[in-house]
Amino acid sequence: MNNWEYAESIESEKIVKIEKKYGHFINGEFVSPNSKKYLDTISPSSEEVLSSISIGNEKDVDFAVNAAKEGLKQWSKTSPSERSKYLFKLARLIQERSREFAVLESLDGGKPIKESRDFDLPQVAQNFFYYAGWADKIDLAWGSGISKPYGVVGQIIPWNFPLLMLSWKVAPALATGNTVVLKPAETTPLTALLFAELCDEVGLPKGVFNLITGDGTTGSELVNHKDIKKIAFTGSTSVGKYIQKSLAGRDVGLTLELGGKAANIVYNDAALDEAVEGVVNGIFFNQGHVCCAGSRLLVQEDIHDVFINKLEKRMQTLRVGNPLDKNTDIGAINSKDQLDKITDLVNEGVSDGGELFQIECELPKNGFWFKPSLFTGVQANYKIATEEIFGPVLTTLTFRTPDEAVEIANNTEYGLSAGIWTEKGSKILWTADRLDAGVIWANTFNKFDPASPFGGYKESGFGREGGRHGLLSYLKASS
């Protein structure tokens, strides 16, 4: 194939300073864990140990929640315009140190530097900037009847967009007057720990933002803490259901942003080359570790062969490798566990009878990698067509009519996102009206903006993040 030779262009790691060991960030300072237990966080592209982070136990969580309760006293006395200014300052500081954050994100999580630098970090800063401006206008958003904060909010975020998910959670929560205990994912805690330093730097009142690191047991302690008034979770549908069950019968607010198996529908009257780009971006962005990834390609039967041909050709130009190389399109799979899951599902797809295409490329020796993959000849009941793979694997199904496309697209318990490719405007609107999905991209895919609400239908969760609607996730209706 026509793989051009590129000279390496490696972003320097020198800009980041990683401590050997981190405590929790509680009440405005880093503290050693009561548990006295730590776990290593590694770089998934080299398997090198980057640092050790604390594992929060019941007492650590209790300490953090109490700090947030104390912080709430101060934060609720802070005027909305002052709250706004803290968030604006955080946005500015993130912009100033964005290169450092981007390198750290790519090191700890494995995503290509061009994505952490050009996508994650600009979005993070913009998200704080956007919600900063809401802090002193809450009454205008949904009326004075829906304008009260919950109080202490527990937030649990995933490893695919570590700092971006932090910003989606923390910025609206603080803008609406809540205080936060955040738990980042165990494999990607480092940018959140650096963010904690910024909170100290901008002089955010103590206890307003608290960070507790650890694994699933830590998250579970947070969910079950008696003084938490609201839980916001982004992650898998199975964990989301577990959290919903854990909160049964308790007066605790809950928003869930869970899994997806998005259909990316390509009609035969689409601009095919643009659609190919969109489909590639839809599934291979961030190694496919994206809950809203366009993981089911629904292509109209009469253009199947020509489309797949173009798609395979385009896929072959993807560059897999060192996340810190500015040429890299596909970085490392986030963890060994995730790599095993992807591998198992792909193997099952092959044994079920799916036809697998993988690009020809050399994978680095160390670290966790998976070749961009495309399945054709798939039946709708194969696991690869129904289960979220959360990796660089695209599954193709075909349809004959728009009605059939909608039926296949909706034939899933998920309902997070969907894509539509056609040059015909009325068909876009007709299709969009019928898809059970919270975010629909027409003639584009995987676009995000702090002003644009994001969240799912059905078992993809409830509540929205982003935009005016995102405020509702942190406000209570007072009756």
Added chain:
Amino acid sequence: MTEVKKTYKHYVDGKFVRSESGKVYAIDLKKEKYEIPLTSKKDLRDAVTSSKAGFAKWNSLTMYNKSQILYRLSEMIEGNKESYIALLQQHGLTKNDSKNDVEDAVNTIIWYAGIVDKWEQLTGNLNPVAGEYFNISHQEPIGVTFSLSSDDISLNSLVKSFLPAMSVGCSVISFTNQNAVLALKLSEDINNSDFPSGSLNILTGNFENIVEDVGAHVEIRLAAIYSNISNDLLETLDVKGSDSVKRIVNLPSDEGLGSIIPFVETKTVWHPKGQ
């Protein structure tokens, strides 16, 4: 002459039906004692089937049409006002309280009839994204809704437990225990207001008997609890509902925009701008 006494039945799929179980429970009013159908698990499942089809029909009507059907309900109640007042008095309310309650109910229905073609202008908006995209967030009804109404003897409370969901396009299975006679009387006016069959079903009985099924039935997308239920019942509902990430709203707001927000999903659509 002997007075003819009415037999009250469930209202499901636009028909008046008995419980398939044949079971009843008694509601003792001042003059009369009524035997009310006691909802079984099978009755609930049948109602969900009807409600699913009813949702498709109700949701496909234009907002203008839905608005007129709700308004029609207020007209029907107005016409039968005296009989509602008499029935409320039978429940022990004073004449004055009964009259006020019926008038409040009519006003509530008119408020919701009037917001059907407007709420989306209050909940949806264009999003000013940083790029050349048309990006709009609008709302859709969540779908089949189960609503447990308050046990206050009140026509107004009763209509407030299904109007928020109906006004955004959801179909509703309205369930009541103590308000059963009132609810089943209301179903006669509902039947005369041109609601598509299945869009609003009315069941009566003991919530405890069906709580697990309400939680576990995946076709029920949302359960709204307007009644103060025990923590055990709420926990059971939540636990069963979590298996399908069901939306469960305990004591939702029953007025204003806040009353309808739980029943909508926000859909955001992006499209690039270009030449």
